[in-house]
Amino acid sequence: MARVTKHKHYRPPGKKKEGNAARYMTRSQAVKQLQVNLPLFRRLCILKGIFPREPKKKVKGNNHTYYHVKDIAFLQHEPLLEKYREISSYQKKIKKALAKKDEDLANRLRTREPTAKLDNLVRERYPKFVDALRDLDDCLSMISLFAALPAEQRLKINVELVHKCRRLIHEWQAYVARTHKLRKVFVSVKGIYYQAEVEGQKITWLTPHAIQQILPDDVNYSVMLTFLQFYETLLGFVNYRLYHFINVKYPPILDPRLEALASELYAATRYIDANSRALVQHNDSISSISDLDKAQQGGTHHQESELRLAQLQHQLPSNEPGALMHLIEDNNGENEDDQDTKECKKLFKDMKFFLSREVPRESLLFVIFAFGGAVSWDGDGAPFKEVDQSITHQIVDRPTQGHKYLSREYIQPQWIYDCVNARIILPTDCYIVGRIPPPHLSPFVDNEAEGYVPDYAETIKRWQAAARNEVLPMPSLGKEDLDDPQNLLVEGYINRAEAIEAAERKRKMESLEKQYHEELKMELQGVNNPSLASKKTKTTSPENEEAKEESIPDIQQIADDAEKMTKVLMSRKKLGLYEAIEKNKQRKKTHVNKLKERKKLHETQKSA
């Protein structure tokens, strides 16, 4: 009798696979099933948005990539697969014709090469427009990167592709600028980050600096190009839909003169402007004429509103109890959004900018347009010239400025970005030509959560408050009181120490508050000297610190003990979690401490 050897995953004959073995397959299995080669499989996965899964139990071993069986079945039913087969057989025909020296036939075949259309895929992957917007980050970053890349035939990055990318990204930027959807800008070493808010979705993308980019060799460009192929289609449809909803024809027909001058962005925005205005007028005239059809229109209007309601309900999960509440909230959100947009629209109102040759024109044009300013630049096609007396700001990025008009301010480009992020017009003193501007801070960081607020963020906050004409209480101090766990713990134990500390804290707070208000007053009067203020704080503090130090070690000990004792009773699982959290906190704290240390070092160096 033959001995039956039991394997690790032994399955008796006739029994179906079940569990992870039935649900997942490795990549090579998938490739075999689909009867495609690996590059085509990759391409399909990219286009279709299929990614590997992580099964709980990896049946074939750890060093395999697993795909869900349903995902692969999904690929198998994709018409694109058939299309790619068709394309490859067609390519064979051309090859054959060339091999037989039949140029004629080859040329004729080339005129009608089948191409894969990705429209369905876009629709399938993003059933709703919002979904598409949510996933637009990578798309925009990639397209703006390719718009800045040099065309290289060897890597199949041809000129048309680069131009297409340029055009798409400019169309998008034109939309964002004209509808004032831009919210934040950040100039980093990697490029310029923009954040726009379209239909409630925050979309962040990175555009590289407008300098010759390097094409490294250790990159698989065919993968990137496949991604680009999809992204390009996606952005095209997104742009169409966005333009459609502001009643502008897509694709825009640009002024060829401006296009030749590589200021497509300006051309596109002008196009949108002109078109939307014309359409609005058109609509007005129509409405005035067709008074007779009013009743009918009312009917349609009613239908429309019903439709809208249905849409809204569809968007919400229906079984949620507070569905109506959500609806109202959504509406509120929209209103707020509108306010935000209004604020953005007004930021650079009544300001006229002139860009010098050396500043990054495209970026500044985009930003200033988006925040409601008027811009011109040094070059052909500019709307107004440098000599224009109504220019209020000239943006310059050179060591010294030769001829200066007295009627305008000469500032560095960072001023624009900082203003945009702060949403106020900042004082221009620090941004004057030739001076090293104050630090450029990231608008994406929540300073409070990070635990460290850079000085300049603090000053900007104060300016903001001053612009709103309100005196802030000192939020940081109040919070510190509440948050400090040590204090809380100690409170239970030593009343004396607590009393002392509380009194001390109160005193300190008072003095700080007073000083803060003084500072604010000074600031508002236009005296800007932070060093003086900081000196004052230093003079007041030392007595307090001494008093504090006496009581510290004992309290520290008690707090530590309390901590230890609670830990003694925790279960191992909870203790692990707790310690992980603490460790994380500690890491954050050390980072902040390091920053503070460096700051101190820097200050001592400065004063020395």
Add this chain to the structure above:
Amino acid sequence: MELLKNRLVRLNQPTQPNHIQTKFMLQTNSICLIDHLQEELCTDNDNGVEDGGQSGDSKSDQVAEESDSSEDEVAPRNTVGDVPLEWYRDEKHIGYDITGKKITKKDRQDKLVSFLESADDSKNWRKIYDEYNDEEIELTKEETKLICRLAQGKAPHADFDPYAPYVDWFEWEDAKHPLSNAPEPKRRFIPSKWEAKKVVKYVRAIRKGLIKFDKPKEEPRFYLLWGDESSSVEKTGHLSYIPAPKSKLPGHEESYNPSPEYIPTQEEINSYQLMDEEDRPNFIPQRYASLRSIPAYENAVKDSFERCLDLYLCPRVRKKRININPESLKPKLPSRKDLRPYPMTCYLEYRGHKGAVVSISTEASGQWIASGSTDGTVRIWEVETGRCLKMWEVGEAVQYVAWNPLSELPILAVSAGQDVFLMNSGLGNEEVQRKIKDLMRVEKSFAPDDSGNVASDLSWLQDDEHGGIRLRHFRTVTSVEWHRKGDYFSTVMPADILVPHKIPIALFSILIHRLSDKLTQKLPFKLHGLPVVSTFHPTRSIFFASTKKNVRVYDLLKKKMIKKLETGLREISSVAVHPGGDNMIVGSKEGKLCWFDMDLSSKPYRVLKCHPKDITSVAFHRSYPLFASSSDDGTAYIFHGMVYSDLNQNPLIVPLEILRGHTSANGRGVTDCKFHPRQPWLFTAGADSLIKLYCH
């Protein structure tokens, strides 16, 4: 020579060609020959053979006269042939002349001299150094011109005319016959069959629509894809789509002009080099003074590519990130204020021992404590005053001291080395003293019982020196525990595995002695493993013996094991039983404390990891719901350990206080802790030779 000339003449003479092609062939041939002849002629001339009659005849001959091909020059004097000249680089000669003699190299001229010479010499530019022959050649005017012409891509000879008028050598006038006599074929007059076939094929293909000529109509590429949102909500029947996480947003440090504190110092940057590849930060913040000075980011494409890889190669899993407040993880404990009284602060110190205090014991009345130290003394202290009442010199390091639990029998059991002393403390009134003295008298005529239960080689001796009884054991005794009634006590001799003993070790490790009979017996049941500590049940006749890993519970009356408590610890150091008798704590050398609810399970109800070092001793308070542990890390923990009479309610354990004050010596901290029998006070003995009293 003559022969050649004749041939040329013959060729030059027009023959009668009847075919054009042959004529062309001839022509080309003749030109080649002429060229060759020219050379031949000119060599002839140079050789001095005058042939004046021929020279003026034809143009070709004239050209030949002016020829200056290389063959008419003097032969090179070097005969090495076409070999690389570097073979001779290090030699003194450059080769050999025709006679086979070495041609020595010319002396190298001084550079300065040669430069000066060249500066002076106006003809310097036409001098060329011939490496092969090691000589300098001055080019003639004609030669330079020739070079110039060659450089311009012209023919070398000035007289050569590349566009000379074509001379048709073939004579057409006399041709009487056509070149071919064949009649014109039929195929020249009928249309091609194959062409017709091909045309038909094309026509058919066009009719069928297989060949299309008009370009495909261009449709608008983009249209309103998301026109009606409402229809798009139908489920795709596909797996749930997990959107890719968005890339991380940049922080302050990525700014082109960050605050100076975000820029690492040079030392920090250097230290990154020492870091592991994975830990190393891949982005080092940098500061640029102005926007125009930002260079292109070299990793732009790479970053983008890596993002692409992440998007299509990384498995995506939905992970729930819970935002837990760490405070909420901590167990909710009752306020410690409500659990008072418990020992909190050090109230008294008992000084006097010279060495580390190893063991302490409180007297039943709570007025006295006894302590034993490694300096070989046992002392009795008054609790409230800290006065040392009495002192015995035992001579050996004391291991353990224990008061008799009866207050009317103030006897102290002390273990030191292999001896256990029973000492009369001398406390109490005369009647008590008398009673004690009666009890402590050992009859010399003590006849050992022969029954197996009695350990025979153990002797009860009268110890006159200390005024008590001395029990000589065969091994070091580490602990002495009294039974609650004060008549029995047990001694534990932990087995020394290294020394093999005649007597089975496990059998005789624990002995039980009876004071009234002066009798010693071994345990009436088999012990598994090597015992570490033992203790009696506070109310019932149950005995606990603990090995390194487990605690075994024996019934002394039925003489069998009741229970085995599995601690899961590495090495047990001490045990204590709750006065209620159902709960027990076990301290271990890895600093863990186990609480057993013996009714509940044989596994610990709770394991408390409180000490970083060995636990030396654990103790329950007799009346308050308190227990304590002392450790070599120099601290003692006080816990609230409430046991409820309701069996459904689990014991409540709350850590109350960490008592510090002892300094550690030789790696030992607090060696023993005991509660006061009535007050919520704790005595601790330290390796720093102090005994401390902590009060509430």
